[in-house]
Amino acid sequence: xxxxxxxxxxxxxxxxxxxxxxxxxxxxxxxxxxxxxxxxxxxxxxxxxxxxxxxxxxxxxxxxxxxxxxxxxxxxxxxxxxxxxxxxxxxxxxxxxxxxxxxxxxxxxxxxxxxxxxxxxxxxxxxxxxxxxxxxxxxxxxxxxxxxxxxxxxxxxxxxxxxxxxxxxxxxxxxxxxxxxxxxxxxxxxxxxxxxxxxxxxxxxxxxxxxxxxxxxxxxxxxxxxxxxxxxxxxxxxxxxxxxxxxxxxxxx
Amino acid sequence: xxxxxxxxxxxxxxxxxxxxxxxxxxxxxxxxxxxxxxxxxxxxxxxxxxxxxxxxxxxxxxxxxxxxxxxxxxxxxxxxxxxxxxxxxxxxxxxxxxxxxxxxxxxxxxxxxxxxxxxxxxxxxxxxxxxxxxxxxxxxxxxxxxxxxxxxxxxxxxxxxxxxxxxxxxxxxxxxxxxxxxxxxxxxxxxxxxxxxxxxxxxxxxxxxxxxxxxxxxxxxxxxxxxxxxxxxxxxxxxxxxxxxxxxxxxxxxxxxxxxxxxxxxxxxxxxxxxxxxxxxxxxxxxxxxxxxxxxxxxxxxxx
Numbered sequence: 409x410x411x412x413x414x415x416x417x418x419x420x421x422x423x424x425x426x427x428x429x430x431x432x433x434x435x436x437x438x439x440x441x442x443x444x445x446x447x448x449x450x451x452x453x454x455x456x457x458x459x460x461x462x463x464x465x466x467x468x469x470x471x472x473x474x475x476x477x478x479x480x481x482x483x484x485x486x487x488x489x490x491x492x493x494x495x496x497x498x499x500x501x502x503x504x505x506x507x508x509x510x511x512x513x514x515x516x517x518x519x520x521x522x523x524x525x526x527x528x529x530x531x532x533x534x535x536x537x538x539x540x541x542x543x544x545x546x547x548x549x550x551x552x553x554x555x556x557x558x559x560x561x562x563x564x565x566x567x568x569x570x571x572x573x574x575x576x577x578x579x580x581x582x583x584x585x586x587x588x589x590x591x592x593x594x595x596x597x598x599x600x601x602x603x604x605x606x607x608x609x610x611x612x613x614x615x616x617x618x619x620x621x622x623x624x625x626x627x628x629x630x631x632x633x634x635x636x637x638x639x640x641x642x643x644x645x646x647x648x649x650x651x652x653x654x655x656x657x658x659x660x661x
Numbered sequence: 662x663x664x665x666x667x668x669x670x671x672x673x674x675x676x677x678x679x680x681x682x683x684x685x686x687x688x689x690x691x692x693x694x695x696x697x698x699x700x701x702x703x704x705x706x707x708x709x710x711x712x713x714x715x716x717x718x719x720x721x722x723x724x725x726x727x728x729x730x731x732x733x734x735x736x737x738x739x740x741x742x743x744x745x746x747x748x749x750x751x752x753x754x755x756x757x758x759x760x761x762x763x764x765x766x767x768x769x770x771x772x773x774x775x776x777x778x779x780x781x782x783x784x785x786x787x788x789x790x791x792x793x794x795x796x797x798x799x800x801x802x803x804x805x806x807x808x809x810x811x812x813x814x815x816x817x818x819x820x821x822x823x824x825x826x827x828x829x830x831x832x833x834x835x836x837x838x839x840x841x842x843x844x845x846x847x848x849x850x851x852x853x854x855x856x857x858x859x860x861x862x863x864x865x866x867x868x869x870x871x872x873x874x875x876x877x878x879x880x881x882x883x884x885x886x887x888x889x890x891x892x893x894x895x896x897x898x899x900x901x902x903x904x905x906x907x908x909x910x911x912x913x914x915x916x917x918x919x920x921x922x923x924x925x926x927x928x929x930x931x932x933x934x935x936x937x938x939x940x941x942x943x944x945x946x947x948x949x950x951x952x953x954x955x956x957x958x959x960x961x962x963x964x965x
């Protein structure tokens with residue numbers, strides 16, 4: 409029996425005004441896999457993520473066609489977009505600490521869905537901060553401002569916030585560009601742990617990061633899928649498209 | 662062993678170019694500083710002159726007694742209280758509507774023809790001369806809505822006048838909250854209102870309040886809009902009672918009082934107009950100072 413697909417994208421097209429940036433791509437993502445999405449800037453990686461959690465709605469000029477199904481439900485026609493976004497944790501490239509206390513940063517999402525019991529919240533906040541490898545550094549100052557943390561800490565806070573609504577899918581959009589290599593490695597270890605509980609989409613500029621973490625890697629270039637295969641194949645001479653080989657070897661990009 | 666030319670010049674040697682650069686910098690600083698000073702000096706001169714001229718009349722009694730003897734004697738109580746009524750009531754009308762409309766325009770409205778028309782109307786309405794607002798108020802509130810010439814009609818007219826400015830300043834304050842904060846909230850499934858309540862309003866409230874409170878001075882100072890809609894030449898009210906005016910009453914106002922005393926009343930004491938002006942200015946400065954203190958207090962709580 410085939411497992412149900414976690415995310416199924418069929419013939420997705422996206423245009424901003426007259427300019428089409430994603431030209432009809434199709435792929436699917438299995439449950440509990442880490443899929444790496446690599447590709448140079450302006451190739452549509454972030455836009456793709458924004459289509460999946462429907463935050464593309466906030467860009468007035470954006471027009472989406474084709475279908476994206478999450479757990480079999482079409483995200484474009486779903487009636488409950490807030491539940492959809494809760495199902496998907498999103499980590500943006502630059503850390504965004506909300507101007508709230510560290511505790512409130514993590515408790516924000518559960519509260520918006522009506523969770524107000526203090527002891528439940530306490531437990532969840534601790535769990536998420538532990539998962540994001542931040543708990544030990546902030547456990548004594550949960551009341552201080554999230555915005556006062558260092559960049560790397562804020563990025564882990566952002567990850568904790570993305571985990572706080574207990575998503576089934578975690579999207580990381582170039583999460584490591586603003587943080588140091590040591591922290592990056594720690595978060596990568598965290599991701600390997602999280603894989604057991606959720607599906608992870610790892611958009612990255614660092615092709616080696618995809619190589620370290622992803623089971624499969626998708627090479628997106630100028631809004632088209634050049635190649636999607638297991639990471640072993642993408643990063644070897646067996647990659648079918650010469651552009652893939654050139655890109656992962658740093659010859660263009 | 663010879664030393665290369667570049668290192669003999671050294672890091673701290675004055676070259677003609679560096680001297681010129683520093684001279685230009687000093688000149689620029691002096692120029693901008695002088696302009697800033699040019700703003701302060703006239704204000705201080707005006708204030709000093711007014712207070713000096715008004716000194717013989719200024720007293721607590723002047724503020725708390727009604728004018729008598731055809732404005733030539735007594736105080737300005739009924740005018741002072743009238744101005745307070747007009748300012749408070751008009752802001753109670755314009756601030757909530759203006760702020761909420763601005764929240765809609767900045768946070769909810771899609772960029773379409775309707776939004777553009779609303780924004781354009783706001784800008785144009787803000788530029789309409791106050792005398793035009795006065796005539797609108799006369800037609801709409803006094804005559805059409807049958808409010809007659811009353812505090813309510815005058816306050817409504819003033820509210821219409823200040824609302825577009827409040828909308829503009831509130832939008833400005835809301836727009837200063839980074840979009841990334843909103844996106845972070847939307848990403849975790851928060852609705853727009855949850856985002857506005859938790860993040861946007863708490864971080865723009867100081868700017869919003871500043872914009873609203875600055876309208877106090879404008880409301881207090883305007884004469885034209887209230888002249889046709891509710892302010893009168895003279896009215897006697899019980900002294901010492903702050904609820905002396907009813908909402909359907911006509912009232913006196915400081916700005917109008919100043920105008921009538923200088924142009925209509927003969928043989929008024931020379932210090933009288935100055936004393937009225939000082940009271941008007943004092944009231945406005947008091948409100949502005951409160952606004953500044955409040956804003957500093959809020960800014961110290963700002964979280965990024």
